[in-house]
Every structure is written in structure tokens, then in C-alpha cells.
Amino acid sequence: MDCTKIGQICLGRYSGLLTKLENAAVKIQSWWRGNMVRRTLLHTALRAWVIQCWWRSMQAKMLEQRRRLALRLYTCQEWAVVKVQAQVRMWQARRRFLQARQAACIIQSHWRWHTSQTRGLIRGRYEVKASRLELDIEILLT
Template identity: 60%
Template structure:
């Protein structure tokens, strides 16, 4: 029975060696798969981080563009309002000037005015006056002797 027993132990040893080798190869495969999964997870985390930064950049760019558009709209609206108010102010100012011109002309004609000139000669003063009161006009010419002591 000696030789059979050695073949049984050889078979048992070979079988145990196969089991150990299978376990070791499985461990190596599982370790390789774990490392590959970890590397894939790291790459996915990095990619998600990059996508989040890209989305934040797009959001910020869109927001800044919108803010610039809003600012431009507000600026144009203020210019248009300023232009309309200035037009209205200029029209009112023109109306005021027209009213003042007519009022001054009316006052001048109702109150009257005096226009004239004078000339001073040796011992006389010649005066020519034109007095206007509304539609009436009066012309005065007078020569006044001056009291000069010799």
C-alpha cells in the first residue's frame, strides 16, 4: 500500500496546490479589478468636477451677458427719457420766450416809451423827443436858451 498512498498524497498535494493557485489568481484578479474600479472612480470624480466648473463658467458668462444687456437697456431708456424731457423743456422754454416777447411788446405799447436826442450849442439846448403811448404818438421839438453868465 505504499505506492498508492504516495499517489494519493501526490494527488492531494496537487489538488491543494491547484486550490491555492486558484485562490491566489482570484485574489490577484480581484485586486486588479479593484484598482481598475478605483482608477475609474477617480477619473469619474475628476470629470464630474471639470463638468461642474465648466457649467459654473457657462452660468457666470450667461449671467454677465444678461447683466450687460440689462445695463445697456437701462442706459438707452435713460437716454430716451432724457431726450424726451429735454425736448419738452426746450418747447416750454420757447413758449416762455414767445410769451415774454409779446408781453414786453404789449407793455411797451400800453405804457409808452420816450425816444429822442439832444444837441447842445453854445447857449442853447435843442431837444427832439418822440413820446409814444399805445397808438398815440407825440413829437416835441424845443429850443431852450441856457442862462450863461459872461
């Protein structure tokens, strides 16, 4: 027999087996590729989830920092308002005090002038007798 005929006979006998083996290899390869794709997708999804968690935590931290900064700014502004109000109230109280002191000085100077002008013109004497006070006042007008 010829070599080619032997090859054809062998090929004919095993051709069904080869197709079965090829089909099985294709199935195994497709199963493996599917597993690899699913694993890659799972890893990608997990990495995306980790990145999203990190980003959300960063956003929360930034929001908290903004809130603290806004609170600090508000507190500083309120404290400045309180200081200005205290200064204005102190200025008003000092102004009223100085006006009252000036009025007292004017009244005192007028009273001193009046007493210096009328000194010696009012003469009087008083005596205490038993249970009553006897008062003699003499006013001299010029």
C-alpha cells in the same frame, strides 16, 4: 499480485504527495484569483475616478456657462436701464427747452405789442458836447 493491490500500494505511497500538490494548486489558484480580483477592483476604481473627473469638469463648464449667461443678462438689463434713463432725461430737457422757447415767444410778442403801442410817443434827442452827453427825452402820454 493483484492489480488492485498494486494500485492501493501506489496510492498509499503517493497520497501524501497528491495532497501536497493539491494544496499547492489551491494556493496558486487562490493567489491568482486574488490578483484578478485586485486588478479588477483597481481597474474599476480607475474607471470610476476617470468618470468622476469628467463629471466634475462638466459641472465646472456648466457653472461657468451659467455665470456668463447671468452676467450677459445683467449687462443687458443694465444697458436697458441706462437707455431708458437717457431717453427720460432727453425728454425732460426737450420739455424744458420747449417751455423756455414758448416763454420767449410770449415775452417777445408782448414786447412787440408794447413797442407798437408806444411807438411815436417817446421822442428824444441827444447831443454829445465836449465831454458830456446831453439827453432830452420827451414822453407824451395820451
